[in-house]
Amino acid sequence: MKCIFKTLLAISFIFAWVTFEHEAKAQGIEPxxxxxxxxxxxxxxxxxxxxxxxxxxxxxxxxxxxxxxxxxxxxxxxxxxxxxxxxxxxxxxxxxxxxxxxxxxxxxxxxxxxxxxxxxxxxxxxxxxxxxxLEDYLKGVVPKEAYADWHMDALKAQALAARTYALTYINSNAIDDTQYKQVYGGYDWNERTSQAVDETFGETVKYNGALAQTVFSSSNGGYIESSLNYWGSTQLPYLESKPDPYDPQREWTKVVNKQQINLVDKDLKDPNAWWNSINEVDSIMANNIKQKMNANGFSGKDIKIVSVEDVKFYAPTTGQRATRGDLVVKYIVKDELDSNGNIKVSTWNLIGEKASSVKSLINGTSMLNLYVKSITSDSNSIVIKGAGYGHGVGLSQYGASVMASQGNSYTTILEFYYPGTTISQHYTDAYPRIEVQPPSAPTII
Structure with missing residues (x-):
């Protein structure tokens, strides 16, 4: 018997390759x-x-x-x-x-x-x-910027903030997937966060008809910072400083060890005997300080930080974030001796420095922002306490969660964090998502 091959579809199949352009081809289409x-x-x-x-x-x-x-x-x-x-x-x-x-x-x-x-x-x-x-990008953003088990209105508020923020970067090629823009996890979607994106399709936050700068952070510590204070840019009327009764005021603590090197048991007349065998307790902080000193008159000197005597943060903005700071340390320089022949212990004062610089010098990674609420000191340590996580401008993600759990809609949440703005439909039609099926196998008779 002879085999006859009957082809149900074309034997040669050409894929319709899907490409994604930066801008929609028609007005009202998702970019x-x-x-x-x-x-x-x-x-x-x-x-x-x-x-x-x-x-x-x-x-x-x-x-x-x-x-x-x-x-x-x-x-x-x-x-x-x-x-x-x-x-x-x-x-x-x-x-x-x-x-x-x-x-x-x-x-x-x-x-x-x-x-x-x-x-x-x-x-x-x-x-x-x-x-x-864009909408599928947002489905990779919202579950990374908010917890999927939060109230749906908190997720919707996050979706609008993220969508509006992303739209300002459509033609700039400057957005990445880090927390400095907004975190994007690719095709790691969650059903609830995708629902929040779908149910707010194309909705954005606008001010006087233009896209608002919908910046957000994890927690503002109970006080919203202004755009002017944080970035030094023109004050936006919907990004002003004000108390936030909804933010749970995430607390943080930074402990600075005062003593970095114990000189009590050292032969101060012969530092060469022990110089290379001892290091500061907090080596990262000490190296930061020494680099700063080297750039300010101590270039080429072999320095060790003996102790941190004082740390201050002050001159708060209207949003309660410190703008200035002081740092006082005691230090020694190899081969620099006093009149008695002992290694000389000197004091270095950094006064009125930018608060962010002092934070960096003391390796303030556990300082989650500059909303400093108290500084206490004893013989062993300096303890700095504050609240909030991130810049504190605009929407507080944890604050939005609290508002939603109290029955507030996503529109009310956005009105509180971006006062004077309106919600607008930026586009109505989805970008074409072309699905191409492979050819069926030929039938053999």
């Missing part, structure tokens, strides 16, 4: 956004990628096959893509495009929708740039 991937990836000269479906390398006939693992490497001033040890493409940069919208590209284990461009950053690192429709 796309391009995001530099920095936060989870870090700085790498070598990364691995794995497509869930076929991807095409733009400008070439090379395709990345579903389920295979490839590597992307820095090469001279460009980028190379490898399958195992064989280079399959090389160029200044690469853009890979999925064959169907729902395809994902895994980068070092984290999945992303949309196009992906790989560039050579400073001849050191591979920097992926992910381009995708």
């Amino acid at each position: 796309t956004i391009s995001v530099k991937l920095v936060n989870y990836l870090g700085d790498k000269s070598f990364i691995t990628i794995q497509p869930s479906k076929t991807y095409k390398i733009e400008g070439s006939n090379v395709e990345l096959e579903s389920g295979k693992t490839y590597s992307v490497k820095v090469e001279s001033t460009g980028v190379g893509i490898y399958e195992e040890d064989q280079r399959i493409a090389s160029a200044d940069s690469f853009k890979v495009t999925p064959s169907t919208y729902s395809a994902t590209l895994s980068i070092n284990g984290r999945k992303y929708l949309g196009d992906m461009r790989f560039i050579n950053e400073g001849n050191k690192y591979i920097r992926p740039i992910n381009t995708l429709p």
Whole structure:
């Protein structure tokens, strides 16, 4: 019997490659956004990628096959893509495009929708740039910026703040996935946060018809900071300082050890006997201070910090954040002796410095902002206490959660944190998400 092959679909199937442009082609259509991937990836000269479906390398006939693992490497001033040890493409940069919208590209284990461009950053690192429709970008943002079990209105408020913020970066290519912009986790979605995005599709916060600067932080400590105070820019009427009765006032504490080196048991007439064998208790803080001293008249001197005598933060803004600070330390310099032949202990005073600089010098990573509420001191330590986490301008994420749990709608939450603004529908139609089905296998009769 002779076999007859009946083809139900065309034997040769051409993929309708999906590409994502920066701007919508028609008014009222959801735009796309391009995001530099920095936060989870870090700085790498070598990364691995794995497509869930076929991807095409733009400008070439090379395709990345579903389920295979490839590597992307820095090469001279460009980028190379490898399958195992064989280079399959090389160029200044690469853009890979999925064959169907729902395809994902895994980068070092984290999945992303949309196009992906790989560039050579400073001849050191591979920097992926992910381009995708804005609403799907937001579905990767909201679960990273808010807890999914928060009240739905808190999640909706976060969705509008994030959407409005992102829209100001649509054409700038300056947004990344870090907390300095807004955290984006790729295709790591949550059902509740995606619901918040879907139910507020296209909604934004505007002031006098223009997109508002909807900045936000984790907690303002009970007092909202103004845009003028924090950034030194023009004061925006909806980003002024005021008390926040809803923020749970997240508290923080920074402890500075006073004694850094104990000189009691040291031969002060012969510092060479012990100089290289002792170090400060807080080496990071001590090195910060010494670098500052070296830049201010102590260049080339071998210094050790003996003690921190005083730390002050003062001159608060209308938003209660300190603007100035003092730091007083005792130090020794190798081979500098006093009139008795002992190593000389001197005092270095830093008075009226920027508060942020003093915070950095004392390695104030546990100081979550400059809303300092108290400073106490005893013989062993200086204890600095404050409240809030982040810059404190605009929406407090924890405050929004409290407001929502008390029955306030997302519109009321946004009115409180951005007073005088309105909610507006920025676009009404979704960007086309094209799904392409592979051909059916031929039927054999």
